Structures are given as structure tokens and as C-alpha cells.
Amino acid sequence: MKIKTRFAPSPTGHLHVGNIRTALHNWMFAQKNGGAFLLRLDDTDAERSKEEYVDAIRADLAWLGINPDSEERQSARFDRYQARFEELKAAGRVYPAYETAQELDLKRKIQLGRGKPPIYDRGALNLTADQIAAFEAEGRTSHWRFKLDHETPIEWTDLVRGDQHFDAALLSDPVIRREDGSWLYMLPSTIDDIDMAITHVVRGEDHVANTAVQIQMFQAFGADIPQFAHEALLVGTEGKLSKRLGSLGVSGFRERHIEPQAIVALLARIGTSDPVEPIADVAKLIETFDFGRFGRAPARFDDAELAQLNQKIVHLLDYDDVKDRLPEAMPAEAWEVIRPNLHDMSEVSQWWQVVTGPIAKLEFSAEDQEFIGQARNAMEEMEASEGIWKKLTEALKESSGRKGKPLFMPLRQALTGLDHGPDMGLCCR
Numbered sequence: 200m201k202i203k204t205r206f207a208p209s210p211t212g213h214l215h216v217g218n219i220r221t222a223l224h225n226w227m228f229a230q231k232n233g234g235a236f237l238l239r240l241d242d243t244d245a246e247r248s249k250e251e252y253v254d255a256i257r258a259d260l261a262w263l264g265i266n267p268d269s270e271e272r273q274s275a276r277f278d279r280y281q282a283r284f285e286e287l288k289a290a291g292r293v294y295p296a297y298e299t300a301q302e303l304d305l306k307r308k309i310q311l312g313r314g315k316p317p318i319y320d321r322g323a324l325n326l327t328a329d330q331i332a333a334f335e336a337e338g339r340t341s342h343w344r345f346k347l348d349h350e351t352p353i354e355w356t357d358l359v360r361g362d363q364h365f366d367a368a369l370l371s372d373p374v375i376r377r378e379d380g381s382w383l384y385m386l387p388s389t390i391d392d393i394d395m396a397i398t399h400v401v402r403g404e405d406h407v408a409n410t411a412v413q414i415q416m417f418q419a420f421g422a423d424i425p426q427f428a429h430e431a432l433l434v435g436t437e438g439k440l441s442k443r444l445g446s447l448g449v450s451g452f453r454e455r456h457i458e459p460q461a462i463v464a465l466l467a468r469i470g471t472s473d474p475v476e477p478i479a480d481v482a483k484l485i486e487t488f489d490f491g492r493f494g495r496a497p498a499r500f501d502d503a504e505l506a507q508l509n510q511k512i513v514h515l516l517d518y519d520d521v522k523d524r525l526p527e528a529m530p531a532e533a534w535e536v537i538r539p540n541l542h543d544m545s546e547v548s549q550w551w552q553v554v555t556g557p558i559a560k561l562e563f564s565a566e567d568q569e570f571i572g573q574a575r576n577a578m579e580e581m582e583a584s585e586g587i588w589k590k591l592t593e594a595l596k597e598s599s600g601r602k603g604k605p606l607f608m609p610l611r612q613a614l615t616g617l618d619h620g621p622d623m624g625l626c627c628r
């Protein structure tokens with residue numbers, strides 16, 4: 200059986216860091232197992248789904264290196280949903296209901312007032328033909344519910360959460376279709392998972408209760424039930440699902456000059472028992488990917504950790520990885536000298552500016568000025584060669600009696616206009 204996973208965003212907004220993590224794990228799991236990864240656009244909501252978000256989702260995934268093997272769109276499959284809906288209707292597994300939102304709300308309040316769980320009472324199943332005719336005459340149209348099987352317990356072994364049990368009688372029959380005929384998420388998703396031969400559904404633990412219902416939908420169609428992995432949610436450092444995390448996406452990372460490899464390395468490991476490490480080669484992260492290592496506690500996303508990881512990742516990047524993003528004519532040697540000083544890639548051009556000039560003119564004391572004059576004269580007599588920095592500083596040490604900082608700092612300042620930077624020995628060749 201070929202492993203197949205899917206990432207199923209609704210294109211009603213940009214991907215946020217939580218979605219990106221889900222996409223990444225689906226892709227990594229498929230990669231690890233020689234399987235396939237599907238991008239499924241859950242665009243049944245015609246009003247809220249936008250082409251600009253579809254494009255942005257594709258572009259964000261591509262930037263992160265998460266490449267789908269195929270793509271499907273729910274909006275192209277309405278005929279298929281209708282056909283399968285008719286099957287459920289014929290089998291008595293869906294039924295029309297006429298309550299208004301206010302009526303349902305009132306029912307819930309009464310149940311809660313009596314100390315009972317607010318489970319839908321299946322009132323619609325007891326309607327007589329006359330009552331239904333009266334509703335229709337009034338202009339009411341029905342929405343549709345899926346009829347759960349109360350006799351069969353719902354069980355699965357979750358790859359992250361272990362054994363799961365639900366009593367169907369304690370769940371409401373879910374609304375699957377609205378009065379206007381439009382689809383809610385639950386049924387089309389199950390139909391797609393069956394038709395697209397999804398073997399593993401990997402998503403956030405906010406979907407656990409949906410899974411209980413969807414397992415009965417798979418059974419109603421006589422289909423194989425995929426395996427499920429429900430991951431603990433992502434939280435900010437303050438330990439809560441923050442608004443900020445919900446709006447943090449690829450454009451925010453790019454603005455902060457975060458490399459895709461840093462996001463991937465972080466999101467691959469937080470919330471697992473493996474340490475977060477600066478690993479730029481995703482194949483190495485894929486090797487260790489295992490749902491058995493995922494914890495039940497929320498995964499903490501820390502901006503400071505990401506920035507640090509990003510710095511370490513930048514220090515691992517080869518010239519070939521970055522050459523398209525370097526200033527024109529900057530050679531590999533210059534990249535290697537500058538690289539250890541970078542916090543992020545935005546600083547490359549500042550260092551290249553130091554090499555290509557002009558640089559800031561600093562104020563020097565009279566003594567330092569004289570010393571720098573000596574250095575200039577000494578340098579003019581030397582041939583530019585590999586060991587010139589060592590030769591120069593040794594000669595100056597001898598002639599001036601200076602050593603340590605008073606020897607090196609004025610030279611660095613005069614040559615770069617800065618008091619910190621790359622190893623001068625590597626720079627001067």
C-alpha cells in the first residue's frame with residue numbers, strides 16, 4: 200500500500216505557522232515512507248475562498264521546499280459529493296432537519312439548564328409528513344444531518360495520542376449540508392480521503408472530535424479507515440494560542456530574513472522528544488521524523504529560538520546555496536569570510552560594502568594616526584599575498600612596540616571603518 204498524506208487548507212486566508220507545521224509533517228511523513236503528498240484546497244465556501252490565497256498557499260509551500268505531488272480542489276468535485284450524498288440518503292444515513300439557528304440555540308440552553316450535555320435531540324427524525332409539508336409551505340428549507348450509529352463504539356489508535364474511544368450517543372449528529380445546499384467541511388473531506396486513497400490523516404488535535412464522526416462516515420461508505428495522527432497544538436512562549444501566531448506566516452518570516460531551512464528545522468522538531476538543531480539538510484530531518492516522538496503537550500514556538508537557529512543555519516549555507524542572493528561579483532572566498540559574522544542574510548551587503556568601499560572615516564588619536572601611517576608605509580612595501588596580515592602585524596609589533604588590542608584595533612578600524620568584523624587574517628589576501 201502506497202502511503203499518501205494530504206494537507207487541506209481552506210484558501211480563505213494566508214497560511215500561518217500552525218498550518219505550515221501541519222503541511223510540513225504531512226510532507227515529511229510521505230517523504231520518509233516513499234509516499235505521496237497531496238495539496239487539497241478546501242474551497243467549498245465560494246464566498247470566502249479567494250484565488251489570491253490559493254496562489255499564496257502554493258508559493259509559500261514552494262518557498263519552504265514542501266512540494267506537493269498532486270493538487271485537488273473541492274470546488275471541482277460537487278457532482279461527486281452529490282452522488283455520494285444520494286447513497287447515504289438511500290441508506291438512511293442522512294436526514295433533513297428544519298430547526299432554525301434560534302430554535303437550536305434554545306434547545307441547547309434548555310438542556311444545559313437541566314444539567315444535560317447539549318446533544319442534538321434528533322427531533323427532526325420524529326417529524327410527520329404533515330409537519331414537514333407545513334414547514335415547506337412556510338418557505339423553510341432543510342439542512343441535512345449525518346445520522347451517527349449509536350450502537351457501534353468509535354475507536355482508533357492515534358499515532359500521536361494512542362488509543363481513542365468515543366461513544367457516538369454522546370455526540371450530536373453533525374450538520375453536513377446547509378439550507379442553501381452548500382457543504383460543510385465534514386462529508387466532502389471524508390469523500391476525498393476515500394477517493395484520493397489517503398492512508399494517513401495528519402492534523403491538529405482540534406480535529407479529534409471530527410475524526411470520531413468521520414470514522415463513522417468511512418464506515419457508512421464501507422471504505423478503509425485511514426490512520427490518524429493528531430498533533431498537539433502550537434502555542435507561543437506565553438503558553439497560549441496567541442493571535443500573533445495565528446497571523447504569523449511566510450511573509451513575516453521573509454521580512455525578518457528568516458531562511459526557509461530555519462523554519463523547517465524548528466517546526467520539524469518542536470513538540471517532539473528530539474532536540475531542535477541547526478540542520479539545513481531536510482533529508483536529515485526526515486530520517487528522524489517519527490510520530491512516536493511527538494508529545495501530548497503543546498509545542499512552543501519561540502521567536503528568539505527561531506532567530507538563533509536562523510543564524511546557525513546561515514553559517515552552514517554553502518556559496519552555491521546563496522550565490523543568487525549575494526551582491527554582484529561577490530566571490531565564494533568573500534562569502535566564506537563574511538558568513539561567520541552574519542546574524543541573517545540581510546547583513547551580507549553591509550559587509551560587502553566594507554570590502555568594496557567607501558567606508559566610514561573614523562576619528563583617531565594623534566598616536567593612532569601616526570601608527571596607521573606607519574602601517575600604510577609598511578604595507579606599501581609588501582607584496583599582496585596569503586600571509587600579508589601576519590607579516591604586517593609582526594613587523595608593526597616590532598617597530599611600534601604595540602601588541603594586542605592597541606596593535607590590531609586601529610588597523611581594523613582604518614581598513615573597515617568598524618571595530619568588529621571578520622577575521623582580518625582571512626580578509627587580507
Ligand code: GLU
Binds near residue numbers: 209
Ligand atoms: N480544511 C480543513 C481545515 O483547514 C482540513 C482539516 C483536515 O485536515 O481534514 O481545518
